[in-house]
Structures are given as C-alpha cells and as structure tokens.
Amino acid sequence: MADALTTMLTHRDWILADGATGTNLFNMGLMSGDAPELWNVTEQDKIRALYKGSVDAGSDLFLTNSFGGNASRLKLHDAQGRVGELNRAAAEIGREIADATGRDVIVAGSVGPTGEIMEPMGSLTYSGAVEMFHEQAEALKEGGADVLWLETISAPEEFKAAAEAFQKADMPWCGTMSFDTAGRTMMGLTSAALVDLVDKLPHKPLAFGANCGVGASDLLRTVLGFAAQGAEIPIVAKGNAGIPKYVDGHIHYDGTPALMGDYACLARDCGATIIGGCCGTTPAHLEQMRARLEAHEPGARPTLDQITAALGAFSSASDGTGDDTVAPRRNRRRAR
Numbered sequence: 001m002a003d004a005l006t007t008m009l010t011h012r013d014w015i016l017a018d019g020a021t022g023t024n025l026f027n028m029g030l031m032s033g034d035a036p037e038l039w040n041v042t043e044q045d046k047i048r049a050l051y052k053g054s055v056d057a058g059s060d061l062f063l064t065n066s067f068g069g070n071a072s073r074l075k076l077h078d079a080q081g082r083v084g085e086l087n088r089a090a091a092e093i094g095r096e097i098a099d100a101t102g103r104d105v106i107v108a109g110s111v112g113p114t115g116e117i118m119e120p121m122g123s124l125t126y127s128g129a130v131e132m133f134h135e136q137a138e139a140l141k142e143g144g145a146d147v148l149w150l151e152t153i154s155a156p157e158e159f160k161a162a163a164e165a166f167q168k169a170d171m172p173w174c175g176t177m178s179f180d181t182a183g184r185t186m187m188g189l190t191s192a193a194l195v196d197l198v199d200k201l202p203h204k205p206l207a208f209g210a211n212c213g214v215g216a217s218d219l220l221r222t223v224l225g226f227a228a229q230g231a232e233i234p235i236v237a238k239g240n241a242g243i244p245k246y247v248d249g250h251i252h253y254d255g256t257p258a259l260m261g262d263y264a265c266l267a268r269d270c271g272a273t274i275i276g277g278c279c280g281t282t283p284a285h286l287e288q289m290r291a292r293l294e295a296h297e298p299g300a301r302p303t304l305d306q307i308t309a310a311l312g313a314f315s316s317a318s319d320g321t322g323d324d325t326v327a328p329r330r331n332r333r334r335a336r
Contacts, residue, residue: 003172004146005106005206008060009234014268014293017238017276018054018062019286021110023253025050025065027282035077037069040089047090051097055105057283058290061274062098062105063149064090066140067112070132072124076115084139091143108149108174109140111162118157126161133165141171150175151211151238154186156197167203174274176211176236179222183320190320191225198233209236212278214315215243216255216263220270220307221319227271227301237272239263241280243312253280260285261292262310269299 008015025036028046039047047065054062069087071080079086087109094107114132116124137148148171150162159175166173177185177194184190189197191210198208208231210222219239226235242255255263260277267275275293277285308314 003206004104005061005108005172005174008104008106009206009273012060013273013298015060015106015274016058016264016286016290016293017108017236017274018059019277019281019283020241020279021050021063021065021067023280024053024282035068035074035079036065037067037074037086037090038077038079040065040086040093044089044093047093048097051094053283054286055097055101057286059276059286060105061108061276062094063108063110063151064094064140064145065110066090066136067110067151068115069139070111070114070136072114072116072132073112083135084142087136087139088143091140091145095144106146107144108147109137109143109145111136111140111148111150113153113155113158118155118161126157129158129161130165130168133162134168137165137169137171141169145171147171147206148173150205152176152178154178154189156187156189156193159197160201163201163203163205173203173205174207174236175205176209176238178212179210179218179320180213182316182318183218183222183225191222192229192321195226195229195231198231205233207234207236207274209238209272209274211236211238212240215240215312216259217307217311217314218316220263220266220302220311221304221314223267223270223272224301224304225319225321231271234273235271236274236276237267237270238276238278239267240278241282241285244279255280255285257285257288259311261288264289264293265296266302266307266310268293268296269302271301
C-alpha cells in the first residue's frame, strides 16, 4: 500500500506545508533556551494549537514539534533518556489533529540535525549518527507520523546517516538542507551537489529541497538550482518569512502575508511541489499562501530579477555554484 504522502503527490500538483514551529511557540510563551520538545508532555494544548493553526490555515502537511528531539540535543536539557517519550507524544498529538480534520492531512515527523560535527572534523561517528536518528525515527513512527521529515541539515554525511536510519525504521521520508552561506550549506554543499547526493541514496526521499536559510529570495534561487539539474524527485521549498530583524528585544521577520503569497506562487513556478514557510511564518501567512496558490496559473521559470523585484535582494551575489548564474540543466526527465 502506498504511503499517504506518495498518494497525495500522485493526485496533487502542489502541496501546502506548514510554517514556523519556533516562532509560533515563542508567541505562545516558550522562552529562549527552553526545549520545545518538552512541551509535548507539559503543554499539550499549546502543541495542539500549533498544529491546528497550520491545518486551519490550509496546510496539507505539518511538521511535528520534534526538531531537536534527538539524544544529543536533548542532553543539553538533561532529557537524553526521553527521546522515545517526547517524539511519540509529538506524533500522537499530530495524529489526533490530522485525523479530526475531515480531509487528507499529512503528519510529518520533524528530525533536525544532531547538533554535533561528524568525523573527521568532529567526534560524532557515522554509526553514532545513524543510531541517534534511528531512535528518533522509531518513536515518531510509533506515534503515528505518516512520513519523516529531515530538515535544516548542512553536512552530506549527516543527510546520508539519516537516510540509512529511516530505512532501518522502514519509513518514507523527505529531506531539506539549509543553504545559508552564500548559496551553500554551512558545510559547503551546493544545490547541484544535493541533487547528486539524493540520486545516489539507496533509500531515496519522496521529496527533497531547501528550508530556512537567509530569506525567501535566496531560497528560491536555490530551488532554481535544483530544477536546473533536472531533479526527478519532487522539490520542497520552505523559506523564511522575510529577513530577521531585532526589534524591542525580539527577533522579528519582516515578510508580510502578501509577500509570502508572492513567494508561494514564485516557488511553484521555480519548480517546487511542496511549498511552505519556515522561521517567521504564521497561520496568517499560510492563509495567504493557500489562497494565492489556489488561484495561481502556473507560469514560466521566473528570472532572478523577477524574484528580487517581488521578494527583495539576495543576501549574496553568488548562488553557490561558483558564478552568478544557475547551473546548466542536465538532460534528465523532470518529475511533475
């Protein structure tokens, strides 16, 4: 039997994902330095509200509150022994909300980076990373997640380790990296290199792409890079709601709902199939994105000038490929 996301991808031209987790939880009272995952057991009504906010705004897919739910990150809060409990709870609440909607909604089990540097630059072994991701994956599966969702990854080795762990858990997955360093990930990976990496994985994701990063303009330039490589797997675009600014002691993202509506349509034309927001994206942004996507007639690939005219300037002159142009397209079949 096909998994829920594969079925949805078969019948839909685009899928609206959710927005921010951290931004919305901070708006509910989460304090800087606290572990959001602990709220899966101590503040369950707020986690329900987080998920329901996205669903009510029109999201077809939402991520669980488990981004930092691996043993390494939870160790910072003396909760490394609670990986199973906290991830199961995150997915169980998500399953409850999705099943009550009366429509098809995907529960995606969020899996973030380990927070450690892998060998040879750091101390985390590849097998250790696989074990860490596998523990989290099994708990999200047990809690009822439809698909696992790897996000904000910088290192290719960590991406590979997660893919192997998800295969051990016998779970479908999606994976995104953050291209936040002049068009590359923090560890130097380009958009073209991610396409090649995904091509070679034994357990391929259902969709792959970019999330977070610097701003919506930069993220779409990266998405154009994926499309230029003739990526066969559906592309994910989850960009931040504008640029972060420090206002009155808080981080504020300057992207309006109208801007994110423009971003959603541009993301579709750039080649993305799963479109959502990351930091700063609230239900108000998602409502506008849904409305605009429903009314949008697909168009030609936008130029870089069209992207910056709508969303603002790029943060760097380079797209990460070594020049200022998108890499040439390879002769490969595109996915719809």
